[in-house]
Amino acid sequence: MKSKTDKRFALRLAASSSLSTSSELSVEDLRAEGPSSRPLRAKGFTLVELLVVISIIILLAGILVPSLDYARTFAKSTSSKALIHTLSAGLDMYKIETKLGKVYPPSTGTLNTVAVDGAQTLVLALAGQDLLGTKGFPNGNVYDSNTSDPSFGPFIDISKTTISSPNTLKNFSWNGSGGNPSAPVVVDAFNWPVLYFEPNASGSYVESDNTHFLTPSRDPIADSGKFAAYIQDYRVANLTGGTYKPYNSDSYILISAGPDKKYGTADDVDNFDPSAQLP
Helix, strand or coil: CCCHHHHHHHHHHHHHHHHHHHHHHHHHHHHHCCHHHCCCCCCCCCHHHHHHHHHHHHHHHHHHHHHHHHHHHHHHHHHHHHHHHHHHHHHHHHHHCHHHCCCCCCCCEEECCEEECHHHHHHHHHHHHHHCCCCCCCECCECCCCCCCCCCCCCCCHHHCCEECHHHCCCCCCCCCCCCCCCCEEECCCCCECEEECCCCCCCCCHHHHHHHCCCCCCCCCCHHHHHHHCEEEEEEECCCCEEEECCCCCCEEEECCCCCCCCCCCCEECCCHHHCCC
Protein backbone atom coordinates (compact mmCIF):
# COMPACT_ATOMS: atom_id res chain seq x y z
CA MET A 1 0.00 0.00 0.00
CA LYS A 2 1.10 3.48 -0.87
CA SER A 3 1.58 5.87 1.95
CA LYS A 4 -0.19 9.16 2.14
CA THR A 5 3.07 10.89 1.27
CA ASP A 6 3.34 8.91 -1.98
CA LYS A 7 -0.22 9.78 -2.96
CA ARG A 8 0.38 13.46 -2.40
CA PHE A 9 3.56 13.30 -4.49
CA ALA A 10 1.73 11.56 -7.32
CA LEU A 11 -1.03 14.20 -7.32
CA ARG A 12 1.49 17.01 -7.44
CA LEU A 13 3.33 15.38 -10.34
CA ALA A 14 0.14 14.96 -12.33
CA ALA A 15 -0.89 18.60 -11.73
CA SER A 16 2.53 19.84 -12.77
CA SER A 17 2.43 17.81 -16.01
CA SER A 18 -1.05 19.08 -16.85
CA LEU A 19 -0.02 22.71 -16.26
CA SER A 20 3.05 22.36 -18.48
CA THR A 21 0.99 20.87 -21.33
CA SER A 22 -1.60 23.63 -20.97
CA SER A 23 1.09 26.31 -21.05
CA GLU A 24 2.66 24.89 -24.20
CA LEU A 25 -0.70 24.80 -25.96
CA SER A 26 -1.47 28.30 -24.90
CA VAL A 27 1.79 29.63 -26.37
CA GLU A 28 1.20 27.75 -29.63
CA ASP A 29 -2.30 29.16 -29.84
CA LEU A 30 -1.00 32.67 -29.32
CA ARG A 31 1.64 32.20 -31.97
CA ALA A 32 -0.98 30.90 -34.41
CA GLU A 33 -3.07 34.02 -33.85
CA GLY A 34 -0.09 36.43 -34.03
CA PRO A 35 0.57 39.29 -36.50
CA SER A 36 1.83 36.89 -39.20
CA SER A 37 -1.65 35.39 -39.57
CA ARG A 38 -3.58 38.70 -39.31
CA PRO A 39 -2.72 41.28 -42.05
CA LEU A 40 -2.77 44.84 -40.66
CA ARG A 41 -4.63 47.68 -42.50
CA ALA A 42 -2.34 50.46 -43.81
CA LYS A 43 -2.75 53.85 -42.13
CA GLY A 44 -4.34 56.81 -44.16
CA PHE A 45 -7.49 57.69 -46.11
CA THR A 46 -9.14 55.65 -48.80
CA LEU A 47 -9.90 57.22 -52.17
CA VAL A 48 -13.58 57.46 -51.29
CA GLU A 49 -12.82 59.27 -48.03
CA LEU A 50 -10.54 61.73 -49.83
CA LEU A 51 -13.21 62.47 -52.43
CA VAL A 52 -15.77 63.11 -49.70
CA VAL A 53 -13.43 65.56 -47.92
CA ILE A 54 -12.63 67.40 -51.17
CA SER A 55 -16.33 67.68 -51.99
CA ILE A 56 -17.07 69.19 -48.58
CA ILE A 57 -14.24 71.73 -48.98
CA ILE A 58 -15.51 72.77 -52.43
CA LEU A 59 -19.04 73.14 -51.07
CA LEU A 60 -17.90 75.30 -48.16
CA ALA A 61 -15.78 77.46 -50.47
CA GLY A 62 -18.78 78.02 -52.73
CA ILE A 63 -20.73 79.28 -49.73
CA LEU A 64 -18.03 81.36 -48.06
CA VAL A 65 -16.35 83.12 -51.02
CA PRO A 66 -19.44 85.12 -52.11
CA SER A 67 -20.04 86.07 -48.49
CA LEU A 68 -16.48 87.32 -48.12
CA ASP A 69 -16.77 89.32 -51.36
CA TYR A 70 -19.99 90.89 -50.15
CA ALA A 71 -18.45 91.74 -46.78
CA ARG A 72 -15.42 93.31 -48.50
CA THR A 73 -17.63 95.40 -50.82
CA PHE A 74 -19.87 96.45 -47.94
CA ALA A 75 -16.84 97.57 -45.93
CA LYS A 76 -15.57 99.67 -48.85
CA SER A 77 -19.00 101.24 -49.37
CA THR A 78 -19.11 102.12 -45.68
CA SER A 79 -15.64 103.66 -45.97
CA SER A 80 -16.78 105.70 -48.99
CA LYS A 81 -19.78 107.00 -47.02
CA ALA A 82 -17.43 108.10 -44.25
CA LEU A 83 -15.29 109.86 -46.85
CA ILE A 84 -18.32 111.74 -48.19
CA HIS A 85 -19.10 112.92 -44.64
CA THR A 86 -15.49 114.04 -44.17
CA LEU A 87 -15.52 116.01 -47.42
CA SER A 88 -18.87 117.56 -46.52
CA ALA A 89 -17.48 118.75 -43.20
CA GLY A 90 -14.47 120.24 -44.99
CA LEU A 91 -16.67 122.06 -47.51
CA ASP A 92 -18.77 123.54 -44.71
CA MET A 93 -15.59 124.75 -42.98
CA TYR A 94 -14.42 126.27 -46.25
CA LYS A 95 -17.66 128.22 -46.57
CA ILE A 96 -17.29 129.66 -43.06
CA GLU A 97 -13.97 131.27 -44.02
CA THR A 98 -14.79 134.96 -44.57
CA LYS A 99 -11.71 135.67 -46.69
CA LEU A 100 -12.84 133.02 -49.13
CA GLY A 101 -16.13 134.83 -49.70
CA LYS A 102 -18.23 132.61 -47.43
CA VAL A 103 -19.19 130.47 -50.41
CA TYR A 104 -18.51 126.90 -51.42
CA PRO A 105 -15.59 126.38 -53.81
CA PRO A 106 -16.42 126.35 -57.52
CA SER A 107 -16.77 123.04 -59.36
CA THR A 108 -14.90 124.36 -62.38
CA GLY A 109 -11.84 126.58 -62.40
CA THR A 110 -8.26 127.11 -63.47
CA LEU A 111 -4.93 126.20 -61.91
CA ASN A 112 -2.00 128.11 -63.35
CA THR A 113 -4.18 129.07 -66.35
CA VAL A 114 -5.09 125.40 -67.03
CA ALA A 115 -8.73 124.32 -66.65
CA VAL A 116 -9.60 121.87 -63.88
CA ASP A 117 -12.80 119.90 -63.22
CA GLY A 118 -14.93 119.80 -60.09
CA ALA A 119 -13.26 116.65 -58.77
CA GLN A 120 -9.99 118.62 -58.84
CA THR A 121 -11.21 121.96 -57.50
CA LEU A 122 -12.51 119.98 -54.52
CA VAL A 123 -8.99 118.90 -53.59
CA LEU A 124 -7.40 122.25 -54.37
CA ALA A 125 -9.90 124.04 -52.12
CA LEU A 126 -9.79 121.63 -49.18
CA ALA A 127 -6.15 120.51 -49.23
CA GLY A 128 -4.33 123.04 -51.41
CA GLN A 129 -2.49 124.55 -48.44
CA ASP A 130 -0.89 121.17 -47.65
CA LEU A 131 -0.41 119.99 -51.22
CA LEU A 132 0.77 123.16 -52.95
CA GLY A 133 1.44 125.58 -50.13
CA THR A 134 -1.33 127.84 -51.41
CA LYS A 135 -4.99 128.24 -50.73
CA GLY A 136 -8.52 128.16 -52.13
CA PHE A 137 -10.42 130.27 -54.62
CA PRO A 138 -10.73 133.76 -53.13
CA ASN A 139 -11.22 135.27 -56.59
CA GLY A 140 -14.02 133.39 -58.29
CA ASN A 141 -12.91 130.18 -59.95
CA VAL A 142 -9.22 131.06 -60.30
CA TYR A 143 -7.10 129.13 -57.82
CA ASP A 144 -4.81 131.36 -55.77
CA SER A 145 -1.28 130.07 -56.36
CA ASN A 146 0.45 133.04 -54.74
CA THR A 147 2.31 131.68 -51.71
CA SER A 148 2.72 135.16 -50.23
CA ASP A 149 -1.04 135.57 -49.74
CA PRO A 150 -2.67 134.72 -46.38
CA SER A 151 -3.12 131.01 -45.72
CA PHE A 152 -6.53 129.34 -45.68
CA GLY A 153 -7.02 125.75 -44.60
CA PRO A 154 -6.38 122.97 -45.07
CA PHE A 155 -9.93 121.83 -44.41
CA ILE A 156 -9.30 118.08 -44.51
CA ASP A 157 -6.54 115.89 -43.10
CA ILE A 158 -4.65 114.64 -46.16
CA SER A 159 -2.84 112.05 -44.04
CA LYS A 160 -6.20 110.28 -43.68
CA THR A 161 -7.45 110.97 -47.20
CA THR A 162 -6.36 109.19 -50.37
CA ILE A 163 -5.37 111.76 -52.99
CA SER A 164 -4.00 110.87 -56.41
CA SER A 165 -3.69 112.12 -59.98
CA PRO A 166 -6.31 110.72 -62.40
CA ASN A 167 -3.66 109.62 -64.88
CA THR A 168 -2.17 107.25 -62.27
CA LEU A 169 -5.42 105.42 -61.44
CA LYS A 170 -5.71 101.87 -62.75
CA ASN A 171 -8.31 101.43 -65.52
CA PHE A 172 -9.33 105.09 -65.39
CA SER A 173 -9.52 106.85 -68.76
CA TRP A 174 -9.44 110.62 -69.13
CA ASN A 175 -12.40 111.67 -71.26
CA GLY A 176 -11.61 113.93 -74.19
CA SER A 177 -8.75 116.34 -74.59
CA GLY A 178 -7.77 119.39 -72.62
CA GLY A 179 -8.00 119.81 -68.90
CA ASN A 180 -5.33 118.73 -66.46
CA PRO A 181 -5.17 114.94 -65.92
CA SER A 182 -2.30 115.35 -63.45
CA ALA A 183 -4.17 117.67 -61.06
CA PRO A 184 -5.05 115.73 -57.87
CA VAL A 185 -8.42 114.22 -56.95
CA VAL A 186 -9.87 112.57 -53.85
CA VAL A 187 -10.03 108.80 -54.37
CA ASP A 188 -12.69 106.64 -52.69
CA ALA A 189 -12.27 103.15 -51.22
CA PHE A 190 -12.74 101.65 -54.70
CA ASN A 191 -9.78 103.69 -56.00
CA TRP A 192 -11.99 105.95 -58.13
CA PRO A 193 -12.37 109.78 -58.17
CA VAL A 194 -15.07 111.49 -56.09
CA LEU A 195 -16.99 114.04 -58.19
CA TYR A 196 -17.90 117.48 -56.87
CA PHE A 197 -20.60 119.78 -58.27
CA GLU A 198 -21.54 123.27 -57.08
CA PRO A 199 -24.83 124.78 -58.28
CA ASN A 200 -24.86 127.96 -60.34
CA ALA A 201 -26.72 131.12 -59.37
CA SER A 202 -30.05 129.66 -60.45
CA GLY A 203 -29.57 126.53 -58.32
CA SER A 204 -28.84 124.26 -61.30
CA TYR A 205 -25.97 121.83 -61.75
CA VAL A 206 -24.00 121.36 -64.95
CA GLU A 207 -22.73 117.90 -65.92
CA SER A 208 -19.85 119.40 -67.89
CA ASP A 209 -18.21 120.58 -64.65
CA ASN A 210 -16.73 117.08 -64.51
CA THR A 211 -16.72 116.35 -68.22
CA HIS A 212 -13.28 114.73 -68.22
CA PHE A 213 -14.37 112.22 -65.57
CA LEU A 214 -17.61 111.11 -67.22
CA THR A 215 -17.32 108.71 -70.15
CA PRO A 216 -20.52 108.16 -72.19
CA SER A 217 -19.74 104.49 -72.82
CA ARG A 218 -19.21 103.88 -69.10
CA ASP A 219 -21.28 106.30 -67.04
CA PRO A 220 -25.09 106.51 -67.27
CA ILE A 221 -25.10 110.20 -66.25
CA ALA A 222 -22.58 111.23 -68.93
CA ASP A 223 -25.08 113.43 -70.74
CA SER A 224 -27.02 116.44 -69.51
CA GLY A 225 -30.47 114.85 -69.73
CA LYS A 226 -29.66 111.78 -67.65
CA PHE A 227 -27.54 113.78 -65.24
CA ALA A 228 -30.40 116.21 -64.57
CA ALA A 229 -32.78 113.31 -63.92
CA TYR A 230 -30.30 111.60 -61.61
CA ILE A 231 -29.92 114.58 -59.27
CA GLN A 232 -33.55 115.73 -59.46
CA ASP A 233 -35.39 116.09 -56.17
CA TYR A 234 -38.99 115.32 -57.05
CA ARG A 235 -40.12 116.21 -53.53
CA VAL A 236 -39.21 119.89 -53.94
CA ALA A 237 -41.02 121.69 -56.73
CA ASN A 238 -40.29 125.15 -58.07
CA LEU A 239 -43.63 126.82 -57.41
CA THR A 240 -43.07 129.60 -59.91
CA GLY A 241 -41.92 127.51 -62.83
CA GLY A 242 -43.76 124.30 -62.01
CA THR A 243 -40.58 122.26 -62.34
CA TYR A 244 -38.61 120.25 -59.80
CA LYS A 245 -35.35 121.42 -58.29
CA PRO A 246 -32.17 119.36 -58.13
CA TYR A 247 -31.13 117.94 -54.82
CA ASN A 248 -28.96 120.27 -52.66
CA SER A 249 -29.68 123.18 -54.98
CA ASP A 250 -28.21 125.61 -52.40
CA SER A 251 -25.05 123.70 -51.51
CA TYR A 252 -23.20 120.97 -53.45
CA ILE A 253 -23.27 117.37 -54.64
CA LEU A 254 -20.63 114.70 -54.02
CA ILE A 255 -20.72 111.39 -55.92
CA SER A 256 -18.65 108.25 -55.42
CA ALA A 257 -19.13 105.72 -58.24
CA GLY A 258 -19.24 102.71 -55.90
CA PRO A 259 -18.14 99.11 -56.61
CA ASP A 260 -18.92 99.17 -60.34
CA LYS A 261 -16.96 102.42 -60.89
CA LYS A 262 -19.81 103.85 -62.97
CA TYR A 263 -21.40 107.17 -62.08
CA GLY A 264 -25.19 107.10 -62.06
CA THR A 265 -25.92 103.50 -60.99
CA ALA A 266 -27.66 102.07 -57.95
CA ASP A 267 -24.47 101.37 -55.99
CA ASP A 268 -23.27 105.01 -56.03
CA VAL A 269 -22.41 106.65 -52.72
CA ASP A 270 -23.66 110.27 -52.62
CA ASN A 271 -24.48 113.04 -50.17
CA PHE A 272 -28.09 112.52 -51.23
CA ASP A 273 -30.27 109.50 -51.96
CA PRO A 274 -31.04 109.24 -55.68
CA SER A 275 -33.27 106.21 -55.10
CA ALA A 276 -35.68 108.47 -53.22
CA GLN A 277 -35.96 110.97 -56.04
CA LEU A 278 -38.41 109.02 -58.18
CA PRO A 279 -41.87 110.64 -58.42
